[in-house]
Amino acid sequence: MRDRALGLYAGAALAFLHVPLLVLIGFSFNSSRFTIWQGFSLQWYRAAWSDPQLAEGLVNSTIIAICSAVLSTVIGTLAAYGMWRRTAPLVSGTLYLSLVTPEIVTGVSLLALFQWIFRFLRLPLGLHTVIVAHVAFSIAYVTIVIAARLRSYDRTLEEAAMDLGANEWTAFYRVTLPVLAPAIAAAALLALVVSFDDYVITSLVAGVDSETLPMVIYAMARRGVSPVVNAVSAFIVVIFGILVLISQRLQER
Amino acid sequence: MPPVLELRGVSKQYPGHHAVDNVSLKLESGGFYSLLGPSGCGKTTTLRMIGGFEQPSTGEVLLDGSPVNALKPYQRNVCTVFQNYALFPHLTAQRNVEFGLRERGIRDAAERARRALDLVQLTSKHDSMPAQLSGGEKQRVALARSLVLEPRLLLLDEPLAALDPKLRKQMRAELKSMQRKSGITFLFVTHDQEEALSLSDRLAVMNAGRIEQFGTPEDVYLRPASAFVAGFLGAINWFGSAGVRPESTRLSEDAPETSLRARGAVESVLFLGNCVHVNVKLESGERAIAEVARDRRAPAEGENVWLHWHPADELRFE
Amino acid sequence: MKLRTLFLLPARIWMAIFFAAPLAIVCAYSFLTRGDYGGVERPWSIESYTRLIDPLYAGILWRSLWIAALATALCVLLGFPLALFISRAGKRRNLYLQLVLLPFWTSFLVRTYAWLFILRDTGLINTALTGMHLIRKPLPLLYNDGAVLLGLVYNFLPFFVLPMYAALERLDPAVLEAAADLGARPMAIVWKVIIPVSAPGMAAGAVLVFIPCLGAFLTPDLLGGGKSVMLGNLIQNQFTTARDWPFGSAASIALMLASALLLAWVMRTRIAKEFL
Numbered sequence: 023m024r025d026r027a028l029g030l031y032a033g034a035a036l037a038f039l040h041v042p043l044l045v046l047i048g049f050s051f052n053s054s055r056f057t058i059w060q061g062f063s064l065q066w067y068r069a070a071w072s073d074p075q076l077a078e079g080l081v082n083s084t085i086i087a088i089c090s091a092v093l094s095t096v097i098g099t100l101a102a103y104g105m106w107r108r109t110a111p112l113v114s115g116t117l118y119l120s121l122v123t124p125e126i127v128t129g130v131s132l133l134a135l136f137q138w139i140f141r142f143l144r145l146p147l148g149l150h151t152v153i154v155a156h157v158a159f160s161i162a163y164v165t166i167v168i169a170a171r172l173r174s175y176d177r178t179l180e181e182a183a184m185d186l187g188a189n190e191w192t193a194f195y196r197v198t199l200p201v202l203a204p205a206i207a208a209a210a211l212l213a214l215v216v217s218f219d220d221y222v223i224t225s226l227v228a229g230v231d232s233e234t235l236p237m238v239i240y241a242m243a244r245r246g247v248s249p250v251v252n253a254v255s256a257f258i259v260v261i262f263g264i265l266v267l268i269s270q271r272l273q274e275r
Numbered sequence: 276m277p278p279v280l281e282l283r284g285v286s287k288q289y290p291g292h293h294a295v296d297n298v299s300l301k302l303e304s305g306g307f308y309s310l311l312g313p314s315g316c317g318k319t320t321t322l323r324m325i326g327g328f329e330q331p332s333t334g335e336v337l338l339d340g341s342p343v344n345a346l347k348p349y350q351r352n353v354c355t356v357f358q359n360y361a362l363f364p365h366l367t368a369q370r371n372v373e374f375g376l377r378e379r380g381i382r383d384a385a386e387r388a389r390r391a392l393d394l395v396q397l398t399s400k401h402d403s404m405p406a407q408l409s410g411g412e413k414q415r416v417a418l419a420r421s422l423v424l425e426p427r428l429l430l431l432d433e434p435l436a437a438l439d440p441k442l443r444k445q446m447r448a449e450l451k452s453m454q455r456k457s458g459i460t461f462l463f464v465t466h467d468q469e470e471a472l473s474l475s476d477r478l479a480v481m482n483a484g485r486i487e488q489f490g491t492p493e494d495v496y497l498r499p500a501s502a503f504v505a506g507f508l509g510a511i512n513w514f515g516s517a518g519v520r521p522e523s524t525r526l527s528e529d530a531p532e533t534s535l536r537a538r539g540a541v542e543s544v545l546f547l548g549n550c551v552h553v554n555v556k557l558e559s560g561e562r563a564i565a566e567v568a569r570d571r572r573a574p575a576e577g578e579n580v581w582l583h584w585h586p587a588d589e590l591r592f593e
Numbered sequence: 594m595k596l597r598t599l600f601l602l603p604a605r606i607w608m609a610i611f612f613a614a615p616l617a618i619v620c621a622y623s624f625l626t627r628g629d630y631g632g633v634e635r636p637w638s639i640e641s642y643t644r645l646i647d648p649l650y651a652g653i654l655w656r657s658l659w660i661a662a663l664a665t666a667l668c669v670l671l672g673f674p675l676a677l678f679i680s681r682a683g684k685r686r687n688l689y690l691q692l693v694l695l696p697f698w699t700s701f702l703v704r705t706y707a708w709l710f711i712l713r714d715t716g717l718i719n720t721a722l723t724g725m726h727l728i729r730k731p732l733p734l735l736y737n738d739g740a741v742l743l744g745l746v747y748n749f750l751p752f753f754v755l756p757m758y759a760a761l762e763r764l765d766p767a768v769l770e771a772a773a774d775l776g777a778r779p780m781a782i783v784w785k786v787i788i789p790v791s792a793p794g795m796a797a798g799a800v801l802v803f804i805p806c807l808g809a810f811l812t813p814d815l816l817g818g819g820k821s822v823m824l825g826n827l828i829q830n831q832f833t834t835a836r837d838w839p840f841g842s843a844a845s846i847a848l849m850l851a852s853a854l855l856l857a858w859v860m861r862t863r864i865a866k867e868f869l
Contacts, residue, residue: 024779025681032678032689035671039696039750042707045717049710057710057720101604107597116608122856123616124808126825127845130832131615134842138618158611161604181328182361184348186375186424190596196374200365219700222810226832236702243706243815252710255703266698270691 043259050252066253076254079238083218086149086234090156091213097157098164098213099206103194105165106172117162128159129226136227147229155227156217163216164209167273171205208272211265219262277340279304279428279460280325285334286484287320294320296484297334302428302462307454309463309471312481313507318464321481322430325462326355339427349378354421355430359437360413362405368392368416369401375424391423392416394453411442418450422457431463435470447474468508472496480504502592512563512582516591521564523588526553526574527581536583539563544573555582616849623842631836641843650827657824660738660813661806664745668753668802669795671746676757677787680764690758697751705815708744709735712816736818744812749805753798760794761787800859804852824848 053063070076105114120128132155136147175198183193199206221236228234235254242251280302287295295317302308310318323329325336327348335342343351354375362371372391376384392401395415405413414434421429431450435443451474454461465471471478472492479489480503488500499505502518511518514537530536539557551567553574565582567573574580623641628634644650679689696704711717712734719731734740764787772786773779788795810825817823824844831841 028674028678028681031674035675035750036689036692039693039747042711042747043696043699043704046703046707046710049717057715057717058724097603097607100600104597104600104604107600110601113601113604113608116612117604118856119853120608120612122804122852124805124810124825124848124852126808126810126828127619127849128612128615130828130841130845131619132611133832134618134622134838135611135615154611158607161607165604176359176361178357178359178361179363181348182355182357183363183374185326185353185355186420187349187378188374189347189349192378194596197363197365215698219702221702222829226829236700239702239706240815243709251706255700255706258703259699262699263695266695 046252047256047259050249050256052249052252055249066249067257070250070253070257073250075233075238076235076250079233079235082149082232083235086152086156086224087214087217089153090160090217091210093153094157094160094164094213095206095210098161098209099168099202101161102165102168102172103198103202106169106175114165117165120159121162121166125159125220125222129155129223132158132223133226147227147232149232151227151229152224152232152234155223156220159220159223160213160216163212167209167212168202168205171202171273175201204272204275208269211269211272215262215265215269219258276304277337278302279339280462281335281337281340282321282325283335283337285321285324285331285336287317287324287329288332293317293484295324295331298481298484298486300479300486300489302460304427304460305458306476307451307461307463307474309465309475309478310481311465311468311471311478311507313466316481317484318466318481319432322355322432322462322464325428326353326430327351352427353430354424354426354428355432356414356417356421356434358432358434360405360417360434362408362413362416362420364405367402367404368397368408371405371416372420372423374420379424387423388419391419394422394456395419395449410438411446414438414446418453422453422459425457426459428460428462431461433465434463435465435467443470450474472508480507482507499590499592505590505592510564511590513561514557514563514582514584515559518590518592519584519588520590521552521566523584524563524565525583526555526565526567527583528574528578530581531583533583535586535589536581537563538579538581541574541576541578541580543576553580555580557582619842619845622838623846625839627837627839631838633838641839642847644840645843645847653822653824653827656738656821657807660742660745660821660823661803661809664742664749664806665753665799665803667742667746668750669799672750672753672757672798673788673795675750676754676761677783679754679758680761690755693751693754697748701748702811704748705744705812708740708747709815712740712743735816736820738817738821740816741809741813741821741823744816745806745809748812749802752802752805756794756798756801757791760791760797763794764790797859800855804855807851808848 049057049059050066051062051064052059053065054060101113101117104110132151136151140146179197179201180193183197184190188196219236221240224234225237225240228237239251239254242248278301280300282298282300285295285298286293298321310321312318320329324331327343327346327350331344336344338351338353363374366374369385369388369392372388373384376387381387389398389401392398395418397412397415397419400408400412405416408416417434435446438446447470450461463471463474475492477489477491478495479486480495481487482503488495488504495504496508499508505511505518510521512521512524517535537557537559539555542554542556542562545552545554550569551573553565553567555563555565557563563582622633624637624639625633626636626638626640645654675693679686679693682689709716713719714731714733714735716734718734719728722728723731768790769782769786772782777785808825809823810829813821813823813826828841828844828848831837831844
């Protein structure tokens with residue numbers, strides 16, 4: 023009897039978690055711009071597709087996400103491997119701290135750094151500063167994924183490789199790296215998603231000319247009612263969902 | 276000709292204890308040697324120091340007369356067959372065996388690897404992934420992978436421990452024949468005394484980081500150097516300070532005419548298939564086992580019997 | 594150079610330049626004074642810190658604390674039964690876990706915007722209620738502390754459910770059976786056995802929710818309008834419109850310290866260590 027009550031509660035809780043998103047996605051197909059269902063339509067998707075600001079935001083976000091994901095995956099994988107060989111408490115401590123630091127603090131501190139550096143270098147804020155910032159907070163995510171995979175990795179495999187004549191680098195490259203490949207792909211996808219979604223830090227270090235998709239969405243959302251935002255949101259939800267699902271599948275290998 | 280392997284006063288110290296304590300050993304080329312001892316005695320640590328995976332705290336490891344302490348595993352002409360086989364999971368059996376050859380840049384690696392797999396009778400599985408192989412098959416791939424490199428010394432870390440008893444016996448015979456055929460010196464680590472006795476030309480018995488005896492199987496079994504070796508290599512009865520093996524302990528109902536005798540009551544009789552073990556509780560309170568032939572009449576439980584033995588069969592230690 | 598040192602080098606350099614150094618700069622700024630044109634200059638002083646406790650800003654600090662605390666409490670209350678359910682779901686537990694985590698992995702911005710869509714004057718709820726003639730004027734569901742609370746709980750509930758579930762899963766079912774065997778009724782088992790034993794996991798989960806809630810920016814920004822200002826909004830404001838970097842830095846350092854201390858405290862429990 024109590025189990026049934028618990029089950030009903032769980033159902034309600036799960037509904038609570040999912041309904042807002044489902045509602046959003048549902049209304050993105052609404053033919054009216056009001057929040058009353060008046061028929062199925064793809065007009066908002068078409069409007070979103072032809073919106074130049076959204077297009078520019080998408081392009082910028084994609085460039086940033088790919089660059090950031092590549093860099094953070096390389097740096098993070100190497101770091102996770104290095105820490106697996108022998109613990110490096112300062113590095114792991116710093117990475118965990120970066121996960122816990124509120125985004126606003128990371129954002130303003132990077133802004134302070136850039137303003138300080140650019141006094142000497144005369145560079146403006148732009149895509150490059152965003153990429154640098156994204157790598158800084160993505161490394162920790164990558165490291166966690168790779169470290170988790172390494173925890174169940176058999177150390178004697180590298181010893182066997184060295185026993186057969188491979189030096190430390192070759193043992194890593196020819197044995198460990200291939201075994202880590204699915205986890206690396208999963209981490210890269212995660213870094214991609216995390217970078218794509220960031221608003222707070224990006225808005226602080228992006229400068230005037232490099233608007234990302236979240237920044238455009240934010241501006242539209244604040245301006246008022248636009249079902250175009252619904253369409254973009256629905257699109258993002260589906261894409262992210264697919265990427266994360268793939269990432270999780272890869273980690274189970 | 277310098278010995279293939281020499282350990283001179285090798286120790287491995289961890290805070291608080293000596294895993295390996297002042298071990299010295301000489302192995303001649305072409306033999307099958309074993310390191311025998313209970314778990315924790317330091318045999319695996321010794322093996323790892325020979326392979327280059329651990330550094331000795333003191334002492335020297337010499338291969339073919341040259342000190343190799345400073346050399347990494349990939350710089351030593353020694354190969355290890357690991358306890359869990361350590362096959363590379365992303366490579367087929369064939370590619371696993373080719374690994375060391377490719378590392379050396381040998382051209383006909385594929386051909387040599389196939390021949391090695393033939394030698395261990397795994398030709399049909401050369402394209403299989405390690406996950407698809409059974410324990411025995413994985414072991415053979417691991418063996419082939421090391422043997423194909425023709426090392427001066429092959430180290431085997433309890434390779435048969437994970438196999439079921441019947442397979443173990445079969446693999447034992449195969450290992451011995453492989454060693455003979457290849458002529459490579461084998462150093463085999465195990466805690467199973469039957470394995471060590473049946474396979475080795477000579478074996479070293481280790482206890483608490485030290486080698487207690489290094490000799491032929493007959494030496495260590497019939498002429499053990501210490502009470503520990505005597506007790507580890509086989510069952511032993513203690514009559515005061517004299518030790519006698521069950522197979523040398525005779526049983527009789529009437530008092531024998533020798534002073535080397537003891538009286539006791541039969542506790543149980545165990546039929547072991549090829550012989551009978553009679554468990555006797557002596558008057559002194561100790562327990563002893565007498566091995567009796569199958570066709571003799573075994574005494575009943577509770578019966579009083581005499582145990583007696585020859586002076587030549589006594590083992591005495593300080 | 595050893596391979597391991599080489600591998601750690603990129604991360605060390607990157608984090609030193611783009612994480613540690615920026616924080617050091619902010620720390621330094623917090624002890625400086627606001628310049629005429631919005632920059633920073635000497636003299637060194639702790640004025641920015643003392644201004645934090647000023648009654649003017651104390652309200653913001655206080656609101657941040659109690660909203661974060663309340664959001665955490667709600668996550669614990671709502672999340673514990675959910676985690677309990679999943680831990681008892683047998684074969685389907687992974688499915689349910691995925692269902693809980695799936696919304697979490699979609700965009701944070703979109704998830705917050707969804708509540709904007711639902712709660713505002715022309716949003717789903719108001720339109721529905723007006724359409725059913727239950728109300729004449731739209732209810733002010735948005736731009737208040739309540740909306741912010743809702744948004745925070747919605748976004749961070751999975752943050753609690755996951756470690757809570759991990760802790761519950763570790764519970765030896767034999768212990769529960771023993772309790773029943775000794776006469777404890779189901780509710781008593783929950784109160785007297787399950788909750789006390791899984792308390793460390795609960796604490797870890799609570800801290801993992803509290804810290805981001807304390808430093809929240811986007812949720813109070815979108816759902817609170819200007820009416821529900823939290824520490825995160827204050828900091829952002831100081832670095833942009835108000836251009837008082839020393840003050841913003843002081844608030845940032847205060848927030849950082851609070852978060853770091855809480856994290857250090859929770860890292861001492863086993864569950865958190867396995868989790869992070």
